[in-house]
Amino acid sequence: MVLASITCTAPVNIAVIKYWGKRDENIILPLNSSLSGTLHQDDLKTTTTIVASEDYTEDELYLNGKKEDINAVRYQNVLKMIRSRATKLMDKKHCVHIASINNFPTAAGLASSASGYCCLVFSLAQMYGVEGDISAIARLGSGSACRSMYGGFVKWEMGVKEDGSDSIAIQVQPESHWPDMNIIVLVVNDKKKETSSTDGMQKSAATSVMMKERCAVTVPNRMRDIEEAINKKDFQTFGDITMKDSDDFHEVCATTTPPIYYLNDTSRYIMNLIHRYNKLSGSVKCAYTFDAGPNACIYLPAENTTEVLSLFMKHFPGDNIQTYYRGPKENIPSI
Ligand code: 2P0
Numbered sequence: 353m354v355l356a357s358i359t360c361t362a363p364v365n366i367a368v369i370k371y372w373g374k375r376d377e378n379i380i381l382p383l384n385s386s387l388s389g390t391l392h393q394d395d396l397k398t399t400t401t402i403v404a405s406e407d408y409t410e411d412e413l414y415l416n417g418k419k420e421d422i423n424a425v426r427y428q429n430v431l432k433m434i435r436s437r438a439t440k441l442m443d444k445k446h447c448v449h450i451a452s453i454n455n456f457p458t459a460a461g462l463a464s465s466a467s468g469y470c471c472l473v474f475s476l477a478q479m480y481g482v483e484g485d486i487s488a489i490a491r492l493g494s495g496s497a498c499r500s501m502y503g504g505f506v507k508w509e510m511g512v513k514e515d516g517s518d519s520i521a522i523q524v525q526p527e528s529h530w531p532d533m534n535i536i537v538l539v540v541n542d543k544k545k546e547t548s549s550t551d552g553m554q555k556s557a558a559t560s561v562m563m564k565e566r567c568a569v570t571v572p573n574r575m576r577d578i579e580e581a582i583n584k585k586d587f588q589t590f591g592d593i594t595m596k597d598s599d600d601f602h603e604v605c606a607t608t609t610p611p612i613y614y615l616n617d618t619s620r621y622i623m624n625l626i627h628r629y630n631k632l633s634g635s636v637k638c639a640y641t642f643d644a645g646p647n648a649c650i651y652l653p654a655e656n657t658t659e660v661l662s663l664f665m666k667h668f669p670g671d672n673i674q675t676y677y678r679g680p681k682e683n684i685p686s687i
Contacts, residue, residue, distance in 0.1 A: 354404070354405045354407075355446055356404045358401070358479050359401040360400055360474050360478065362474055363395070363503075364390075364395075364396040365467075365496065365499045366535055366641065366643070367386050368389065368590070368593070369384075369385070369388075369575055371386035371508065371553075372553045372556060372557075373557035374554070374557065378425070378429075379429070379516045380493075380494070382508065382510045382519070383510070383567045385571065385572070386496075387499075387507040387508070387579070389504070390499070390500060390502065390504060390505075390506060396454075396456045396467065398452055398453070398455075398468045398470070398471040401450070402449070402476060403448065403449050404479060405447070406446050410422075411447045414450065416454060417453075429492040430493045434473070434482055438480035440479070465493070465549075467497075467500055469490050469494040470498075472493060473490040473497070474486065474490075477489070487499075487502075488516060490521075491519060498520065499521050501521050502523040504525050504528070504529060504530075505525045506523050530582065532653055533587075534654045535649055535650065536649070536652065536660070536664075537648070538647060538649075539647050540618045540619060541645070541647065545614065547612050552605065552614075559607075560605075561607055562603060562607050563604060577593055578593045578594070588635060590651070591636035592636055592639070594639040594641050594651055595641070597641070598642050602614065602615055605644075614644050614645050621667075622664075623642075623648075625667060637656045638650050638660045639652070
């Protein structure tokens with residue numbers, strides 16, 4: 353007999369201060385705090401359906417139609433934590449079947465694990481009646497997932513406690529604060545990346561000479577400054593810090609042994625194009641950021657969108673460059 357079922361969606365987030373490196377691999381505690389903007393539910397999102405039934409003999413999980421190993425440590429950490437905090441379905445013997453789909457390329461540096469684990473944890477939390485902060489449970493699945501729990505601009509505080517209870521997501525500003533901030537995603541390549549973020553950041557933490565300074569000085573200063581820029585809606589400072597942190601993150605990857613290169617020639621062309629365009633305009637009209645892949649995410653004030661899009665269309669005529677917008681709507685996970 354089916355005991356409960358639920359379907360939820362959760363959006364992708366795009367970091368402007370990048371998370372890269374862990375101090376605890378098991379419960380995913382980061383070496384630095386990070387900050388991101390959350391995209392539209394309607395654009396890049398995960399949809400997850402969960403059914404709990406007395407008839408199921410084991411938990412099962414399907415990702416884009418393919419069966420995953422539910423015994424993997426991250427899934428188990430999430431399920432155990434959810435069930436330990438449950439206020440519903442506590443006394444029934446049952447298993448859950450979970451099906452999750454992304455409406456965008458998985459593992460191509462488009463933050464699929466962020467929306468994926470956020471959606472999984474949000475859906476399970478609804479089903480099991482988990483109360484209080486659940487961003488720390490999403491973090492157990494994938495670090496960046498905790499930031500997708502809220503709309504607008506969200507920071508993930510690295511925290512100091514060993515049990516991770518203070519390593520949680522906090523909304524810096526809701527989407528309504530800066531509704532005319534857009535994000536365009538340019539899909540340069542939707543193939544699965546060669547070095548996963550999890551592997552890449554572990555190698556960088558162990559070998560890049562840039563990591564110490566980045567975690568101790570650069571990121572704390574940037575977190576303070578970009579939060580202030582967001583509060584003041586100061587796009588010049590916001591864009592400047594965003595591009596610098598993206599550049600530094602890729603420099604950290606390049607100084608890793610062996611070096612990791614996520615960007616390709618098209619990515620570098622886009623970076624140069626944006627710098628030239630901003631210079632000619634005499635102000636920061638748009639700002640790029642690149643995650644662990646070659647695809648570009650462009651933050652820009654809505655009023656610049658038409659001009660910037662036509663610039664890309666001129667330089668990449670007929671190319672398969674897809675655009676997604678982040679518009680004026682609150683984008684927290686939804687049932
Ligand atoms: C970020 N990235 O802040 C950074 C920027 C990629 C580059 O968070 O090991 O998939 O699952 O915690 O969350 C990608 O890392 O890694 C990521 P795990 P995750 O968005």
